Amino acid sequence: MKIIKKVLKWFLFFLLIPITYIITSLILTTITIDRKTDTNSLDKSIYLSTNGVHLDIIIPKKDIDSLVLFGIKHNENENYLSFGWGDENFYINTPTWGDLTFTNAFKAMFLQSATLMHVTRYQRKRTDWVEIKVNELELQKLNTYLLHTFESNENGMKIILKNKGYSSMDDFYKSNGSYSCFKTCNSWVNIGFKESGLKSCLWTPFDFGLLDKYQ
Template identity: 25%
Template sequence: MRNTLLVVAGLFGLIIIALGLGVLIPRPLSLTLAADGAPAKEPAVRTVLVLSSQIHTDIAFPADQDVIERFAFMARDGLDPAWPGVGYVVAGWGGRSFFIETPTWADLKPGPVIKALTVDASVMHMSLTGPIDTAHPQVYPLSLDKPAFERLLNAVSASFKRDAEGAASVISGARYGMNDLFYEANGWFNALVGCNVWTGRMLREAGLVTGWWTPLPRLLTASLALHNETAALLQVPGDR
């Protein structure tokens, strides 16, 4: 019994160390510097939001004209980002079974959990919202220059699985309400390299530095705060 407890304690300690190192070790390991030795960047002109729950993160894009045009294909599926009152287009990636079948914790079932802990197909979850309070503790605003914003938009767009004509494939009947849809996505899902790891990868496409492994929302946002004082990205003044 004592040996078993020691093994469990050792495994728990290794997990804690791995999570800590996942935040502390930056990814990428180095920044692209300008000739004067400072991180190369243009003036920040666009703000995106990282939205967090207990286990999941989304990326919220302001519903400006270029964003509306990029996601205009959703209109044919009944969700038009050009609707009046839309403030943000919100994108998230996750495991097909768990994401679709678990809109709330009350809907939690063993099957989707098992798939999330093993291997599952992936989906994109797209939703529309009105204004978002950027001072909310579960909202992390990030200001991007124009090229960085475009790279982020391209990376999220590339996460959709598309047919031979390049059209995104909506999942019929899969939605939480009137303001969201699910689409087939690229990649396979596992909880160890899940939605928050995807969010981190998308943000790195924009030139942001994250922790090396951030499987939980708080680990991702902690790594963003830790590593980006010298990165080519600025947090909105006064929001944190």
């Protein structure tokens, strides 16, 4: 009987951890950090996209700083670039949700790991993107945030992982930072918005956190 009680106690303890995480995440997601600047001169557009779980930031190529664009593979007829950040092992070994394994998920959420920037190129705007109007200063700050996320070699060049993209339209690059349950792909986007002075969540690991504030 004592063994059963002990097992039950530990089961409830470990069950409490994810429940607490989810509840706390939902509460912090609903708390809005307001825009730092006024809404005048919002003559630029950026976009958010999601695959249902993972957020990307999309910027027209003409509005991407030359330092960010330097070293990124692109063609003249590609007018938009999307930027996503995440765990290297998860990105490379989980191209679809059908490839998800417990081991890959556990390593991404709880172990310190290398990360990648995922850059996808588009010729035209897509209807499912969420448009966000920004001013020049906000756009500059977002460009700076993206630039500092990329890892560079001793020559200042971004480090591409050759032939690792999911298609001919995307590539992976080495990035700074470590992924965890406290800094997810979506919280990376949220931090970028917060540092750029845009409306954001206090903190969120979810894609719908930012989307709900702009839809």
